[in-house]
Amino acid sequence: MWPLIKKELKENLTKFIIMFLVMLGTAFFLIPYGYNMVSQIPGELFNNPAVPGWLRNQLNAMLPNLKYIDFFIFSQWFGKNLLQFAIFFSIIMSIGTIAGETERKSSIFLFSRPVKRKTILLSKVIVVFSFLIISIVIPTYLLPVLSNSIPLNINMHLLNIGLLYAVIGTLATAAISIFFSTLINDRLKATFAAFAVIIITIPMASIKGMHWINIVNLYVSTKFFQTGMIYFPPLICGIGIIIFFLAASYYILKKKEF
């Protein structure tokens, strides 16, 4: 398995470095600049009569919350920056796993070696998942370090559990992408399919009782933030999605003809 992992590390290194730097850069600017700016906005700014009344009210209602660091991290990092980049990068990182081999025709070489298809898939999953986890976890833990310069007290419990949701959401997106990479021999088409599935789940989530189906909802749990108690449905659903789509990928790969 080690030669396969080494190959995957090498093939995905550039993508990983870009992703890691983007996440790191965003995290680096988030507190010293982003939070600093928000915290310095005087309340009167939004009393300008040129701003429509309803917007003025909303901004005024939000500002005190944003000045509260945990809310700021929750809404800006977990709810916005990390979420957007993680969805995007997890698709980019995963979509080449099998489709990349079929597209390059290297699949004939790879799948005729004396290695089980399970091992090949597994080594690809291990590398993609590790890279994704590293690019989310390290920048997130950079936030409290950076906040020392201000100085602020970040609630580590919120950060740890928030990160757990984000990681599960990211890996679920990756598993869905790996599934399409196995099913469709063309990276571009597979990318569209993965994006389509994720986008379709957003309106589907507005159907009563199907809130959990929204992939985006896996990344951030408002319930957890409000109560501080771990809310399990998104975690269970996310882990379910990961297991289901990886198993489906393996099943398809096993039957696949090259």
Added chain:
Amino acid sequence: MNIIELNNVSKSFGTVRALNDLTLTVPEGSIFGFLGPNGAGKTTTIKILLRLIKEDSGTINLFGEKIDIENKIKRKRIGFVPEEFSLYNYMTGWEILRFNAGLFEKKNLIKIDELQDTFHLPLREKISTYSRGMKKALSLYIALSTGPELLILDEPTDGLDPVVRKRLLDFLIKEVAEKNITIFFSSHILSEVEKICDTVAIIKRGKVIIQEELDKIKENANLITVRLSSKIDTGKLDAIGITNISKIDEFTFDLKLFKNSSAIVKKIENAGGEVVRKIPLSFEDIFMHFMEEKNVATH
């Protein structure tokens, strides 16, 4: 022992029947020529042997044992040069050789020095800089570097210039002469099969129509000239199974024989004929005969 045994193997892609009850036996230590026109099913057969695709029906034995779904263990004993090869362009020649050896769980690469004496590949360079012929040669390096017992080559000389082609064929001949390796060589080029193979199977539309030692095939294939003691009576000849004659005069005719030569000659002699001339047919004549629809029913 037979290294490869395929029995009534069939495979369809949608409505295309790529293999149609294909039966084939490759004896140990032979250079086995798998000859057939484009689209006959050669690549499909080879992909089935390597488990890249799965047969719809039929049985397959490799190294004397039934093949399993993934066939991981037996694949360790096979070297494979695919028809359409795409290697990882970002790797160097050495890197892919080492990567491959890792997948075969082999510590040492063998044969490389010997191959380098023949092909002189720039193994330190990236594969993206290689020409088509160099990639084919590298493919052969990969296949031989793990010391296979069976070497499967799918049209290995396709698209090679004559110099590299000759080097490759000579290398294979030397390889077999030196040690006990079996070569399964697929090709649509008659001359090279004739040059290096000792056993040949001709495949047409997914079916093997003849499989024999090349010498035997040739021995059986002759153009004979027959003189009869009485005037030629085609009806009478038809009745004893002698057809497709070309008349020279009222007593003499030419006949091309491909199979069961001696039996047919006996029939002619019994009917009062005498073989006055016998010329061996070329391998091309033989191949063309089997390719013609009316001579061999494939369905």
